[in-house]
Amino acid sequence: MPHSVSPDGSQADSQPIKCEPDTQSQDVTMSDAPSPAKAEKTNVNLEDLFDDEDSDPEFSSSVPGVKSEEEPPHPEPIKITSRSSFSDPEIMRAFYQRLFPFRYLFQWLNHSPSPTNDFAHREFAFTLQNDAYLRYQSFPTADLLRKQCIQLLPSRFELGPVYSTNPRDRKTMRKASAFRPLAKELVFDIDMTDYDDIRTCCTGASICHKCWAFITMAIKVVDVALREDFGFKHIMWVYSGRRGAHAWVCDKRAREMDDSKRRAVAGYLELLKGGDQGGKKVNARRPLHPHLERSLNILKEHFQTSILLEQDPWVEEKAAHLLQLLPDQKLKEALQKKWDSSPSRPSALKWSDIDNVAKSGALSKGSKDLLEAKQDIVLEYTYPRLDAEVSKKLNHLLKSPFVVHPGTGRVCVPIDTRKVEEFDPLSVPTVTQLLTEIDEWEGDDRDKQLADWEKTSLKPYIDYFRGFVGRLLKEERGGVKREREETGDAMEF
Amino acid sequence: MIRHDFSRVDSKRRANLDYKKKQFAKPEFKQQDYEYRLNFYILPPTAEITLEQFETWAINRLKVLSELEACSFRNRTPEETAEYMTSILNKYLPLRSNSSRGQNLQEERKKDHYSHFILRLAFSATEDLRRRFSRLETMLFRLRFKDDDLRERREFVSSLKLEWEEVGEDEKREFGSELAAVSGARNEEEQEWFKVDWERVPELVEQRRVFLKRGKAYVMQREQMSLVVAEFTKRLDEALELTAKALPRLDEDDRLAPILAHLSQSFTAPDAAYSSSDAAIDGLSTPTADSIDAVSQHFPLCMQNLHMTLRANSHLKHFGRLQYTLFLKGIGLSLDDCIIFWRRSFKLMADDKFNKEYKYNIRHAYGDVGGDANRRGRGYTPYSCQKLLTEPLPGPGQSHGCPYRAFTQDNLVALLQRTGINDRDLLKTVREDVGKQRYHVACNRVFEHAHKREIKKVKDDGSWSAVDLDTIVHPNTYFKRSWLLKHLGEGNVGMVGGGEKMEE
């Protein structure tokens, strides 16, 4: 059964879209996209939307009662050819119509069965195919967001904070302070760019399994700290589509943090200092803070395999950097001599040379300094390198989960941290692959109404997301009940 | 005599009523006894003070807070700030410890107490004011806490009865190694630990000076200051919120309202952020590549210097170009005109080289190219004085930064003279200002001198408020205000305020 797209834009009432970037203005405000038919009130029965998380009839065509007009009853097949590119408008339209999990995204951001300002006042920012960038978009319902996506076909979109008023109304506020960010998930961004000085397997935008290990290590270390130390429970990791990962910490306590608290968490997790000038980037205080001690224990193993064997960072003249990180002049000279005579000696051997040479008497000072320096080196090569600025600001935007990375065509899927070692960025489905899978679906879907995404390899990822959102909503609802009970007394006077 | 009932600013109406009843039961308002030097300002004042005291005390405290703000603005270290503030505090708001055996301890503390509450009233109206007031009061509290007599400080802290859960022996044993790692101490048995939600001690968390376990921060005794200060801020913020809500209900003494209004107005200097409203100037036609020479007479010295250097050398080095480009962007020059401006200014350069090596940077500064974050933010924000004053000094051949800071005094005076500033007294005072590293004071002084007549006029006819004439902390504000003042009566009456703040 083929799926549908309307290749020539069959939305009957599509308005002209003005979205040229306005280079004249200094304001961060971008020209607004047309409001997605705000007046058009939909009679959504929201209870239907949320009641059963498990049965999911015909997800992609939204809910009963809000049949989208754009969709012709008999969809025409889309032709995926070898020349189809994931940024073709037809491809993006099919993606938003058939695959993107708007409903769960809505539930995730709304925190409640009936629509709340958590969703309605949330900023969305669209990057269009012509690279125009539309900020301060907002939507009362999942369906209106979906309509806008199908209409504008953004190459991707980002999520900003929930504001005190509707972002679309921000200019009508008399006082600037009436429009201010209230809440957003605590987010983290780990990108391979920050590892370029120690990555030997690839450069630039490319990645392979060897260097993905950096991201895996980072996820392990940050995730356990957020859970064990800060007590957060609802943490979702998302593949950024090319060479990194994002974390979304969704606990209410995290969402309501102001900038000083976000800065505190980012600072707590940050370790590496200094730029590319070759200096020592880790100078951890001793005794190691429990978080660093735990991180070191996690990272030690990875250091042996992912760093020493796979990255082999100190071959030839690159051993100079290792020497630079060691404390003892006499030891350094002895090692220098040894390595000069066999420069191609693999890094793993050079690493063990350090202790061996030290034991053979080339150490002028105590071994404690050396041990600590070696720990610092392990951390320098393995400890997470966060783009901390992203985490520090409540109003920072971050790419939404499940959008398509415009450079690779891969969908930004969640990473199951219970199986983080198994996650393979190179096997994450691309949008064209997914659409082909729908076309090639051969199951009998007449009696069992399957959504299109269920016919594709996107299914496990959306299932994971659905479970995540379900747990979050369950806790939020429990929280609401508790709050009501607690304020019960106060209502008396 | 005047009695102001601060206690009305309280959300717990019922408790408040009881409190008042009790108070009214006695004919005399009780003089509060100040046992400690430090004060969390929980209880509002209850005794009577004169109108004159009311105003003088508030102004004195305001002076202290303004100086504190200037310290942070000039990026002074805590030690430098403490040193600088000593004489100011002694003069305007002395507050001595019990052990000092001072004569007027009670009077000093009363003044500290009352002035705090008066300013609280004056500065609770808007969120910006509240945030600033809270930040500065916190700075003041921290300053005093640090130099307090140790024994008195301990007594004060225990009098606060802060609800910090003490970590019991069992838990200390359970997390023995973790706690030892955090404290770095050997004799772990001696150490006392408290347990609080980590959000209450963000500074300590940021520096990993606490042990964290499932959202609780384990804080050791000697980190107490952070806890106390964080608690001070938290309570003050809450109190300010309540004051703000109660403000419209206050049946203000008629004589107080104007004083309070005046106080808050003289405090509304903007933070050193660039406001996009600085770009939109009523009556100013959008600048073009051709008009920069003409409008440059309104530029602050830092930008005039760049402009003159550019004209003299037909070139500017990278940081100068960046600083100037962003400023021009800030005054409303379009990207296209900016490219034209630079193209023409680099007279000696071939098109090819310009296009290859310079054009991209200009477009990048405007957010026309670059990564998402850059384009999203519309490129970089025009630099504030704070930024210019805290960046590394320009090296040989470079001309960016703030001339008041970067130039020797003689060179600075020569530069000012080239821009038409010749008043000897003024130049002498500017020398003194920069000698004391009060660069922005010098710059504002020059501005005031150059616009003396216009400022007098808008003050006299009341068309500009005190806010519109507050200290300039951004080159683009300098330009805007200068342009408006020199074009008075041309349909613009000082549209200085308003507009959205630029993000980041």
Ligand SMILES: [Zn+2]
């Ligand atoms: Zn690789």
